[in-house]
Amino acid sequence: MSKSKFKNPVVKWIDHRLPVFSFMDHELNHYPTPKNLNYFWNFGSLAGFALVTMIVTGIVLSMNYTAHVDYAFDSVERIMRDVNHGWLIRYIHMNGASFFFIVVYIHIFRGLYYGSYKAPRELLWILGVLILLLMMATAFMGYVLPWGQMSFWGATVITNLFSAIPLVGESIVTWLWGGFSVDNSTLNRFFSLHFVLPFVIVGVVILHLVALHRFGSNNPIGIDVKGTQDTIPFSPYYTIKDLFGLSVFLSFFAAAVFFFPNFMGHPDNYIEANPMVTPAHIVPEWYFLPFYAILRAIPDKLGGVLFMFGAIAVLFILPWLDRSSVRSSQFRPIYKIFFWILLLDCILLGYLGAMPAEGIYVILSRIATAYYFFHFLILFPLLPFIEKTKPLPFSISEPILGGAATASAMATREKK
């Protein structure tokens, strides 16, 4: 600390008293990162980018939005028609929600594939699941704000889930609504919460990053970093890789915003909310569809709600459900197959969530729901007892077994 690494005297002066520059230099510049990360490790920074995009466009939209049942729909259309660049900002925000979820879902499945939730990263994972929950709450309340038909009926259906709670359910729903149906009070509180929750997410993201930097990133072969030969400084290697990933991501995002802005939305949401008429097919936004399918798969109201929340709850305890000592699926031949089955199962659930709850769809969604819980509650704890994992390489620098491994390296492995 005596000899500052900064040349600029102003930076030096500030850093001596408030070491923000040292902190940034340490955590963003020199931060040692495994050198073998693949493109799936881009999605963390992309999620951060998406969060910032949503907050910035959201603040700007809130300057032009009116949270009142009589004006909300028209104020959104005023943004689309009269506010300078309003259509651009709103379409970025609207599609940004979908892209945020795409990025986060890929980020989660990457964690599942490479065992990133395992010790010592359990809290890192749990904070991540918490972010997902907060995102879902935020996205749901944001979808209500344009006050279209889907906004209104989505809000009605989802808040009614709480009525399944025995004894106090009805009171809770009335409390959520601030009235006897979804109305102006509901819209106002949803606006307030939709505004504030993203900042709570930022707080949890900071904790997520602190937990990440405690042990550093996991990596595709899932073994711990053995020394500096396994790592490279974050900058310039991962800054440029993240920039490349960001450009690719933005290309997809811009294509959606400029050429297919309503592809992931629903036409009914361009009809103003009407509490007297429910649209023929109400479906939630696509990112909720797998959970919606689980909800409908269970023939009992309370049961459906419990299973739906249970689907997220199992993620919280995943670090203790999975008994395998090997992180990466690359060395778990059987789990690897089940991983892909789980992914397909989730996509199937998403598809079933969009279909009417009748006939074959009900049966399929029950099978898919059963598999989901089988995977987490039975497969994860029991599979390690029957699975024979492949031998792990000695270190990241020497991923091929035996090949470049030196005698001393062999010796250390013996000791282990």
Next chain:
Amino acid sequence: MSTKSSSKEIKNEGKRDFLIISTYAMAGIGAASVAWPLIDQMNPAADTLALASTEVDLSSLEEGQAITVTWRGKPVFVRHRTPKEIKSAKEVSLDDMRHPETDEERVPNEKFIVLVGVCTHLGCVPLGQKSGDVKGLYGGWFCPCHGSHYDHSGRIRKGPAPTNLEVPSYKFLSENVIKIG
């Protein structure tokens, strides 16, 4: 950092050539151009601009009467001046005025004076439109906030205001109809 990896860094430092600099420059340009829509959205929207002009029919305004109309969210004073008021506005000497302007410069049609009714001191609305109002020492308008006195031409004569009451841009569409803005 081990010496090995820092020497690697230095080697790379030298390699940061045109390609890498232009990549980051492009990213910077992209980020900067995104800022404009976010800033510009705070400028008046199309529907606000569409209301930026207003038409006023003065045919029912009798001599000595005044009306206040709203234009761009602010009060606009229109007063039908009496010959006496016109005379006093025209004949007064400009010498000791804080903001010397002739009445002709300020009032194209001497019968009707049109002013933005916002005191140039700190933005209060002066009195003098209603018949019972205090009109100040010079018979025009009087700002109650900090005591600025305006004359029949809306010129500042006494008090803290630095300039005369603003004249909005307006034109007569016909003898008795004006379009402000």
Next chain:
Amino acid sequence: MIKYSSKLFSNGILKLFLSLIIICFSSVSYGAGEKINYPQLNWSFSGILGTFDRASQQRGLQVYKEVCSGCHGMRLLAYRNLKAIGYNEDEIKAFASENSVSTINDDGEVIERPARPSDKFVSPYPNDKAARSANGGAYPPDLSLIVKARPDGANYLHALLTGYIDAPADKKVPDGMYYNKYYSGNLIGMPQPLYDDGVVYADGTKATPDQMAKDVTAFLAWASEPEMEDRKRLGVSVMLFLLLLTTLSYFAMKQIWAPIKKQ
């Protein structure tokens, strides 16, 4: 050997997975309801570079004004917006002033004044209930967003407007209802609006129902998405910028990583 086969396996899975996503998306976006096939037209405004046809839009405005506006409002559109489809300020002023809006005068009385360019399109009914009762209980929807508010809106609208046929013998059409082959359930409260020469086009275009339906759809598509042309134009430059940035950052990344990859 084992490694090879597992790679083959995950490749296969990946392909299956991608095709499943495509299937899901295509079926989800069509919606889950019973599907009615209607003609897919080649609109000037569809596609990535499509723009609106001004002449068709102007004819469409005429159809809206002379046929639709008797029952359907367009409350989100202002007269000043018509500048975007090629009218000048005087034309807009004249067009607006044919309508009147109620306002309160200085004496507190409700009076009617001619509409100005800054006013929104005047709706035919004072409120929803009046609209409903004047139309036998069926509410004529506001058309400001109609093309965006229906799946495949432009094709649907054109089909609906030209879909009036005689009801099949076994179908009973109640009073005040009409038979339309493209309407969900076939019974619609709106009588056939477009007939041959229902309007007289100033530019001499023959006013067939099909032509009028196309024109009014072009007008309504613009009303739903007035930003569309700006959006696509900006989109093209943004995509070109991103293509350049992606290429540059890819090669910059390769260069920065070269010493690491060599190890």
